[in-house]
Amino acid sequence: MVSIHLSDSQIARVKSTASEIADDIHQFIINYSSDSVERTVLRLYGVDGVNEDGTPLPNKIVERAREQKVLENGISPWFAKAMIISKRDPQITAELIDRGEINPTLNFLITPSDIHKKEAELAQKAIGILNQTKEQKRKKQEQTSLPPQPWRYIIVASGNIYEDRTQAESAVFSGADIIAVIRSTAQSLLDYVPFGPTTEGFGGTYATQENFKLMREALDEAGEKHNRYIRLVNYSSGLCMAEIAACAAFEDLDILLNDSMYGILFRDINMKRTFIDQHFSRLICSQADIIINTGEDNYLTTSDAIDAAHTVTASQLINEAMARKAGLPSRLMGLGHAFEIDPKVENAFLYELAHAQLARQLFPEAPLKYMPPTKYKSTDVFQANCLDTMFNLASVTTKQGIHLAGIPTEAIHTPLMQDRYQSLNNMNYVFNIAKNLGDEIEFKKDGLIAERARTVLNETEQFLNSIKEQGLMASISEGLFAGVKRYPDSGKGLEGVFKKAPEYSNPLMDLLEKK
Amino acid sequence: MKKNIKPYGDTLNDGVIQLSFTLPVEYGGKAIKAAEVYTSKLNFDQITVAHAKKIAEGFTYFVVFARAIPFLDYSSIVSNEVKFDKMDFYQINSLIQLEFKRQLSVIGATIGTDAHTVGIDAILNMKGYNQDYGLERYPEMKTLNMGSQVLCEDLIKAALEQNADALLVSQTVTQKDSHIRNFSELIELLEAENLRSRFILLAGGSRVTNDLAIELGYDAGFGPGTVPSDVASFIVTNLLKRRGKNA
Numbered sequence: 059m060v061s062i063h064l065s066d067s068q069i070a071r072v073k074s075t076a077s078e079i080a081d082d083i084h085q086f087i088i089n090y091s092s093d094s095v096e097r098t099v100l101r102l103y104g105v106d107g108v109n110e111d112g113t114p115l116p117n118k119i120v121e122r123a124r125e126q127k128v129l130e131n132g133i134s135p136w137f138a139k140a141m142i143i144s145k146r147d148p149q150i151t152a153e154l155i156d157r158g159e160i161n162p163t164l165n166f167l168i169t170p171s172d173i174h175k176k177e178a179e180l181a182q183k184a185i186g187i188l189n190q191t192k193e194q195k196r197k198k199q200e201q202t203s204l205p206p207q208p209w210r211y212i213i214v215a216s217g218n219i220y221e222d223r224t225q226a227e228s229a230v231f232s233g234a235d236i237i238a239v240i241r242s243t244a245q246s247l248l249d250y251v252p253f254g255p256t257t258e259g260f261g262g263t264y265a266t267q268e269n270f271k272l273m274r275e276a277l278d279e280a281g282e283k284h285n286r287y288i289r290l291v292n293y294s295s296g297l298c299m300a301e302i303a304a305c306a307a308f309e310d311l312d313i314l315l316n317d318s319m320y321g322i323l324f325r326d327i328n329m330k331r332t333f334i335d336q337h338f339s340r341l342i343c344s345q346a347d348i349i350i351n352t353g354e355d356n357y358l359t360t361s362d363a364i365d366a367a368h369t370v371t372a373s374q375l376i377n378e379a380m381a382r383k384a385g386l387p388s389r390l391m392g393l394g395h396a397f398e399i400d401p402k403v404e405n406a407f408l409y410e411l412a413h414a415q416l417a418r419q420l421f422p423e424a425p426l427k428y429m430p431p432t433k434y435k436s437t438d439v440f441q442a443n444c445l446d447t448m449f450n451l452a453s454v455t456t457k458q459g460i461h462l463a464g465i466p467t468e469a470i471h472t473p474l475m476q477d478r479y480q481s482l483n484n485m486n487y488v489f490n491i492a493k494n495l496g497d498e499i500e501f502k503k504d505g506l507i508a509e510r511a512r513t514v515l516n517e518t519e520q521f522l523n524s525i526k527e528q529g530l531m532a533s534i535s536e537g538l539f540a541g542v543k544r545y546p547d548s549g550k551g552l553e554g555v556f557k558k559a560p561e562y563s564n565p566l567m568d569l570l571e572k573k
Numbered sequence: 574m575k576k577n578i579k580p581y582g583d584t585l586n587d588g589v590i591q592l593s594f595t596l597p598v599e600y601g602g603k604a605i606k607a608a609e610v611y612t613s614k615l616n617f618d619q620i621t622v623a624h625a626k627k628i629a630e631g632f633t634y635f636v637v638f639a640r641a642i643p644f645l646d647y648s649s650i651v652s653n654e655v656k657f658d659k660m661d662f663y664q665i666n667s668l669i670q671l672e673f674k675r676q677l678s679v680i681g682a683t684i685g686t687d688a689h690t691v692g693i694d695a696i697l698n699m700k701g702y703n704q705d706y707g708l709e710r711y712p713e714m715k716t717l718n719m720g721s722q723v724l725c726e727d728l729i730k731a732a733l734e735q736n737a738d739a740l741l742v743s744q745t746v747t748q749k750d751s752h753i754r755n756f757s758e759l760i761e762l763l764e765a766e767n768l769r770s771r772f773i774l775l776a777g778g779s780r781v782t783n784d785l786a787i788e789l790g791y792d793a794g795f796g797p798g799t800v801p802s803d804v805a806s807f808i809v810t811n812l813l814k815r816r817g818k819n820a
Binding site: 217224227228259324325326359362402437469470474541 | 688746751
């Protein structure tokens with residue numbers, strides 16, 4: 059396979075620097091928890107549904123614990139105690155707490171060791187759920203064939219989950235390997251996970267566990283028909299990263315958008331909240347065998363794709379290091395990058411090849427997530443299709459993993475059925491006619507492409523060193539990523555962050571960390 | 574004077590148009606016939622269904638070439654194109670220096686639930702768009718980019734605090750006409766506070782036209798292909814015009 063000469067010792071250095079940056083953040087993470095981490099524990103313990111006001115029960119229970127001033131100890135012991143009192147299942151117990159019919163704080167007869175035992179039992183069951191989805195997916199993948207990479211990733215975004223199913227089935231018919239249901243605009247800022255099937259959304263469809271289930275069924279059916287395992291994607295980002303990961307595990311999702319910094323930079327979510335939540339969400343993904351997709355491509359929508367190429371590489375390295383902290387193996391790391399260089403730049407395609415090849419060599423086992431051109435996408439759909447053709451060629455040549463389809467009408471509207479067909483038709487064509495191009499060619503040893511890859515790696519090393527020196531939080535405050543400045547004590551969701559008390563208990567997290 | 578026109582293929586008034594569309598029917602001879610008949614209902618003749626392809630169970634995609642029957646009297650067309658004297662970066666800055674003797678204050682925001690900043694960033698960010706510097710780089714402008722998901726109330730508050738000359742409002746998501754609702758909400762709030770005439774109010778976005786913006790009560794609308802100097806030229810031209818009126 060095509061390869062550029064890069065210094066192995068330099069690669070080892072940048073990986074170790076990224077790891078130190080992640081260590082520093084991890085020292086912070088382990089002492090804190092968040093509302094959404096605690097709600098996730100409840101979900102995996104078996105609490106779901108909404109009360110009569112439509113508020114999700116996990117939210118209600120965490121609120122109650124906060125009112126009782128016991129949240130700092132973790133929701134787990136308080137809820138386990140409630141289960142012992144109620145002698146009912148987790149769902150009924152949650153309903154009883156919500157209605158005020160039981161208040162575990164007022165009971166002093168139950169011994170800590172009984173609570174501890176109950177917690178261990180609940181945590182063990184939760185691990186069972188995560189193991190089960192892993193097993194379930196493995197079985198399905200064995201029964202149908204697994205498509206070769208790059209996997210063709212197509213979005214649906216009608217707002218109506220039932221219409222999305224029709225769109226997804228049509229995309230599978232034309233060759234899609236992965237279906238992503240784009241979320242309704244601004245769901246990332248909701249501090250709860252909506253409930254039930256939904257038919258109204260803006261710019262996308264709400265991520266709910268029921269919607270996950272409906273789409274999973276449709277894709278299983280379509281996959282069987284076309285004898286290809288179809289992966290399902292949603293978003294573990296925003297204020298409910300870990301909760302969405304739990305819902306995704308219940309319904310056998312395969313991939314989740316999950317970035318350690320995206321929410322901070324692009325949704326102004328508090329950085330402490332995001333770092334805490336991403337860690338727990340990744341622990342879940344690791345156990346449930348869910349691939350994470352990181353969001354480095356977004357940097358290039360605000361910064362220049364050549365000037366800021368090293369920020370993408372640096373962020374990939376940091377995302378990788380943080381994912382390692384959560385036990386994710388490389389095969390579950392869909393590190394992101396994009397084909398976003400201004401098409402007016404002479405030899406832009408050569409730069410794109412250099413960037414894509416660099417990512418490939420730095421993360422040889424990761425199913426890299428490669429984003430199509432969006433920033434310079436023309437509203438002339440024919441020209442847009444040309445851009446996508448070159449993107450497809452770069453992807454197959456450098457053997458990318460998760461290939462997000464470029465859509466000719468990207469700059470105009472959410473895709474129509476025929477737009478997806480055009481897009482898939484283009485991918486099918488290029489991936490077939492250039493299938494082994496990457497195995498056949500070599501880049502000139504000191505040519506433009508090789509030099510460019512080395513330059514980006516050099517810039518990455520300098521950039522990572524400066525981040526390590528001042529710490530990641532301070533670096534983000536200085537606007538080093540995407541030119542966006544965010545501060546440790548501002549942004550959404552900070553009120554949901556709390557310091558763990560010495561008695562804090564979360565046996566589910568302990569089990570996941572042990573792995 | 575009347576001027577009758579038709580789409581141009583390779584001969585004047587041949588009326589040639591290329592169409593592509595999907596019908597919710599299974600691929601086959603009947604589907605192709607249906608595409609032809611449907612196209613004829615759209616007032617076309619000499620219809621060629623050049624391409625037909627099954628793209629899903631029960632869905633067929635077509636590429637069709639046909640000749641449009643109706644003529645259009647071009648002289649009857651009225652369009653509210655954005656009117657401004659197009660100037661470049663240097664001309665705009667020196668004009669501001671000469672005429673205003675102060676920096677112009679410009680605030681940009683993507684309002685409502687829309688999370689897309691691609692439009693507002695293209696106009697405001699230092700780097701700009703399509704080799705045209707963004708307004709942040711204009712020495713004679715003071716800019717504030719509030720980013721996405723900005724509440725209309727917050728935009729108005731910032732506009733008053735900064736004593737803004739112009740507000741740039743961007744909307745990218747247009748599903749179920751959410752952009753229209755958001756644009757209208759801002760106008761209603763400004764009118765309720767009696768502030769509408771205080772600012773030059775510009776709408777921007779991939780589906781925004783000047784006609785739409787004017788109809789909604791904005792001073793102008795800027796769609797795809799707009800470069801920052803277009804917006805800056807409009808702002809300066811209009812501030813001068815307003816002053817002329819008031820003087």
